Amino acid sequence: MNKYKAVICDLDGTLLNSEHTISAYTKKVIEKIKSLGIKFFIATGRHHKDALAFKNILGLDSFLITSNGAKIHDENNREIFSSNIPKEMVRKIIDLPIDKEIHRGIYKDEFWFLEEHIDGLDVFHKESGFSSIVKPFEELKDEEVTKFIFICMNSSKINQLEKILSLKFKDSLNITLSFENCLEIVQKGVSKGLAIEEILKKENISPTDALAFGDGLNDLDMLQTVGKGFLMGNSHKKLIQSLPNHEVIDTNNNDGVAKHLEKIFL
Numbered sequence: 001m002n003k004y005k006a007v008i009c010d011l012d013g014t015l016l017n018s019e020h021t022i023s024a025y026t027k028k029v030i031e032k033i034k035s036l037g038i039k040f041f042i043a044t045g046r047h048h049k050d051a052l053a054f055k056n057i058l059g060l061d062s063f064l065i066t067s068n069g070a071k072i073h074d075e076n077n078r079e080i081f082s083s084n085i086p087k088e089m090v091r092k093i094i095d096l097p098i099d100k101e102i103h104r105g106i107y108k109d110e111f112w113f114l115e116e117h118i119d120g121l122d123v124f125h126k127e128s129g130f131s132s133i134v135k136p137f138e139e140l141k142d143e144e145v146t147k148f149i150f151i152c153m154n155s156s157k158i159n160q161l162e163k164i165l166s167l168k169f170k171d172s173l174n175i176t177l178s179f180e181n182c183l184e185i186v187q188k189g190v191s192k193g194l195a196i197e198e199i200l201k202k203e204n205i206s207p208t209d210a211l212a213f214g215d216g217l218n219d220l221d222m223l224q225t226v227g228k229g230f231l232m233g234n235s236h237k238k239l240i241q242s243l244p245n246h247e248v249i250d251t252n253n254n255d256g257v258a259k260h261l262e263k264i265f266l
Contacts, residue, residue, distance in 0.1 A: 013215035053128030069195035193221030
């Protein structure tokens, strides 16, 4: 008999294909998993309102982890945990001079702010319909925010920015490369792994009785927290190098998660 009682899954690059949608096959497999009494949780870097659309598409009645663990909502979409970056740190990050090719985004409360519209970004959110608002970041310098996002198609510039930010703020912030071209910042002590520990405790499920699937460096501690963590075939190279003993499964475009869940549970 299978001992696993919970499945935790990232969205982009994991459950979602490169069209940023969930295939009919994957939906069907998750439906079957749920019917066995297995809890299925989403843990993503996306904004809560964005991720909620996917939770609804899958018909999940479970906790939702978003903004890399900075927000947790319960089954009824009530916020039960929130950790923001304090005002003084927000001011320092906004004031930091950065390369003009790097775009910045901010998650705050129910909103996603950009300094200017970024071409090609809307395709990530066509399924959820969640959209950004253009706003000067000067107006946010005296506010707490949930998350900063830095995006640049030149990955070497993002790597350079990661080094600079880590040197300056590593004791105060959690700085992670979620994709080759995307850097994310949340408050220190915030992570998917810690959020998972929290929700599993509430569900009376031991982390050793949970499985997780991920592809980015923001999934690292999540994959280490559970009894068994699986890496997508399309995972960030650094993630695969960091977890040499973790099994690599099929890619997100080949329904890797659904195929593996079928193998384990069905």
